[in-house]
Amino acid sequence: MSAPLADLRRGAICIALYPFTPEIPLDLVLRQAGSDGDLNAKIESYDSIEAIARITRNELVVQFKLRPVLVLQSGTSDQLADVLVSRINSITEAHRQRRASWVAKLEHDIHPLMLRVGHEDHHGLNVESYINLSSVQPVNKTAILRRVGYLTEDEMVAVSERLIRSLEIDVSAYVAQLRPEISAGGTTSEQAQPS
Amino acid sequence: MNAVTIPASSFRVPQEARDALNQREAVTVVAHKRSQYVLLHPDDYAVVSPILERHRAGRPIPVDRLMTEDDFAIIREESLDAPDAGILEAWGS
Numbered sequence: 001m002s003a004p005l006a007d008l009r010r011g012a013i014c015i016a017l018y019p020f021t022p023e024i025p026l027d028l029v030l031r032q033a034g035s036d037g038d039l040n041a042k043i044e045s046y047d048s049i050e051a052i053a054r055i056t057r058n059e060l061v062v063q064f065k066l067r068p069v070l071v072l073q074s075g076t077s078d079q080l081a082d083v084l085v086s087r088i089n090s091i092t093e094a095h096r097q098r099r100a101s102w103v104a105k106l107e108h109d110i111h112p113l114m115l116r117v118g119h120e121d122h123h124g125l126n127v128e129s130y131i132n133l134s135s136v137q138p139v140n141k142t143a144i145l146r147r148v149g150y151l152t153e154d155e156m157v158a159v160s161e162r163l164i165r166s167l168e169i170d171v172s173a174y175v176a177q178l179r180p181e182i183s184a185g186g187t188t189s190e191q192a193q194p195s
Numbered sequence: 196m197n198a199v200t201i202p203a204s205s206f207r208v209p210q211e212a213r214d215a216l217n218q219r220e221a222v223t224v225v226a227h228k229r230s231q232y233v234l235l236h237p238d239d240y241a242v243v244s245p246i247l248e249r250h251r252a253g254r255p256i257p258v259d260r261l262m263t264e265d266d267f268a269i270i271r272e273e274s275l276d277a278p279d280a281g282i283l284e285a286w287g288s
Contacts, residue, residue: 089273099269114266
């Protein structure tokens, strides 16, 4: 029922059970949903990037929705239970009407923390969407049901730039090694050469 | 932050863009549907240049300073879009 580990490569776009709560008894959820045949059917037919799996037991009633996520790190090893993801949400008509400048930033690829996806076939999404990289969440790999698409290496570079901002990672030491003129505030070594 | 200065005579800005800049709006120059440059009014550049300088040096910037009211609203909406997902009932509840 869950996606094969080989599919959980960095950059994979997958469908996962939401909320991403590790404490939920996922084996029970998947077994029950599988026996009902309901979860698969709804995954196949989803058109609003949303579906529901409702599992009822005497002890617990849990309701999941299906959400697309971007896998941010390699999840192909069976040694780690969780993998980091960011959520993918659709760009709605309401967004276009009420938040036009936000949509324009996405379309022009100048949003500092979010990235537009869904406009290319290889993304595997039915609707134009955005990855919200302001938030990163661990997901148990069993809650990732299947891979639907992927981002290219160039697209993952854009993801990495946004993650550096989002996670407030200090890369100044690396920048200083690569471009010492910036940290020193002076001229480049090439410019400093006598002419 | 180092900046290159060029004379206005060597740079043509369409009237529409001049009007927008005079209104303190940013102007995005696109090519093949992708942003190539963003032009700012000098007073706006003065506001963002410290952030740009930190960013260029690889220093972290508090994430909320990179977000607009639209971003905050959209993230709030995201958190509300599945209010019926999660544990609905538990034994003894």
